[in-house]
Amino acid sequence: MIVRKVLALAGDGIGPEVLAATRRVMDWFQATGRAKFEVTEGLIGGASYDVHKTPLTDETLARAKASDAVLFACIGGPQWDQLPYDVRPEKGLLRLRKEMGLFANLRPAIVMDALASASSLKTDLVRGLDIMIVRELIGGIYFGEPRGVEQLPDGTRRGYNTQTYSTPEILRIAHVAFDLARKRGKRVCSVDKANVMESGLVWREEITKLRNAQYPDIELSHMYVDNCAMQLVRTPKQFDVIVTDNLFGDILSDLASMLTGSLGMLPSASLGAVGADGRQPAVYEPVHGSAPDITGKGIANPLAMIFSFAMMLRYSFNLGADADLLEKAAQNVLSGGVRTGDIAEPGQTPISTTAMADAVVAELGRLAK
Numbered sequence: 001m002i003v004r005k006v007l008a009l010a011g012d013g014i015g016p017e018v019l020a021a022t023r024r025v026m027d028w029f030q031a032t033g034r035a036k037f038e039v040t041e042g043l044i045g046g047a048s049y050d051v052h053k054t055p056l057t058d059e060t061l062a063r064a065k066a067s068d069a070v071l072f073a074c075i076g077g078p079q080w081d082q083l084p085y086d087v088r089p090e091k092g093l094l095r096l097r098k099e100m101g102l103f104a105n106l107r108p109a110i111v112m113d114a115l116a117s118a119s120s121l122k123t124d125l126v127r128g129l130d131i132m133i134v135r136e137l138i139g140g141i142y143f144g145e146p147r148g149v150e151q152l153p154d155g156t157r158r159g160y161n162t163q164t165y166s167t168p169e170i171l172r173i174a175h176v177a178f179d180l181a182r183k184r185g186k187r188v189c190s191v192d193k194a195n196v197m198e199s200g201l202v203w204r205e206e207i208t209k210l211r212n213a214q215y216p217d218i219e220l221s222h223m224y225v226d227n228c229a230m231q232l233v234r235t236p237k238q239f240d241v242i243v244t245d246n247l248f249g250d251i252l253s254d255l256a257s258m259l260t261g262s263l264g265m266l267p268s269a270s271l272g273a274v275g276a277d278g279r280q281p282a283v284y285e286p287v288h289g290s291a292p293d294i295t296g297k298g299i300a301n302p303l304a305m306i307f308s309f310a311m312m313l314r315y316s317f318n319l320g321a322d323a324d325l326l327e328k329a330a331q332n333v334l335s336g337g338v339r340t341g342d343i344a345e346p347g348q349t350p351i352s353t354t355a356m357a358d359a360v361v362a363e364l365g366r367l368a369k
């Protein structure tokens with residue numbers, strides 16, 4: 001059996017707690033002979049700064065690049081907020097993404113039946129929701145040059161950034177979206193602002209050309225970002241896969257994730273290009289941050305990280321059936337009314353992080369019989 005090398009980066013705050021819970025689930029897959037992992041741990045974020053005076057060492061980065069996949073929890077916390085920007089915890093994560101070439105960010109927004117009432121939208125609008133937002137992660141206005149702040153002769157200042165997208169940058173993210181759509185509902189909605197931005201026009205034209213040349217089986221539609229934001233809260237179930245740039249994706253993916261009502265439930269994957277050796281750099285991480293307000297209390301919801309591990313099984317290790325099994329186990333646990341405090345409904349007694357992991361493991365055992 002192939003041994004998959006996983007680098008686990010717990011980071012800060014609740015990171016070590018949700019990682020420990022996820023490792024219990026990983027252990028179940030190992031113990032039952034479904035997969036073999038060689039897991040090593042490393043420091044990132046404030047935890048790395050405290051030891052090494054940098055949020056990501058070259059050594060940890062090299063280990064991340066040499067692994068088959070990285071499982072990352074979360075970084076940040078008030079104790080590091082006063083540090084200079086170049087050594088802040090966030091910088092460690094940005095460097096990891098950039099240096100590993102993780103250009104595609106996949107964020108599913110799925111509403112499980114048991115949690116449909118947790119959404120801020122009406123239950124029937126979101127029940128059964130299953131959309132995937134594919135965001136370009138290392139291009140666009142967050143990285144475009146020129147950028148800066150300049151002093152003007154009249155004593156005022158001007159801040160500026162540049163939005164750029166080239167054909168190869170657009171095509172590689174579009175391929176990811178079309179390939180995903182092929183395994184789902186075969187529909188892609190590309191989101192841009194082509195009515196007022198040249199970069200959006202190039203984005204739209206390149207994606208259309210690619211679809212016509214290589215993905216005739218996929219239904220492609222285009223939407224302006226302002227309309228998309230509106231449609232996401234009006235009739236979110238109209239979407240299957242949404243593909244968009246870095247800036248719009250940042251905003252829309254947060255919006256879409258909140259349709260599900262619970263930050264502690266949302267996983268994500270960031271993928272790079274498949275190399276000559278067939279390996280694809282990948283980092284799997286929950287959407288939530290380090291939750292300093294509940295750190296150390298043992299009450300964090302580990303499901304976002306456990307679902308991130310399910311995405312790892314599916315996308316990095318081609319173990320789709322095992323990913324399905326894990327997601328099903330977690331859904332059954334929730335349907336049975338077992339909840340951490342963030343998703344508990346009136347009348348339900350919240351359980352701990354560890355108890356949630358144990359409940360998922362027990363349900364895995366029951367399903368696998």
Ligand code: NAD
Pocket residue numbers: 014018073074075076077078090263264265286287288289290291292293294299300301302304342
């Ligand atoms: P946050 O996601 O950490 O917390 C927001 C709220 O959601 C808090 O009330 C928190 O208790 C709750 N929450 C989050 N995850 C939870 C979980 N798994 N279970 C139960 N409740 C959960 O966002 P924030 O408070 O804005 O930021 C806190 C720190 O995290 C900051 O330093 C920020 O920079 C950092 N951050 C990191 C990431 C990341 O690592 N990718 C993402 C966002 C924020």
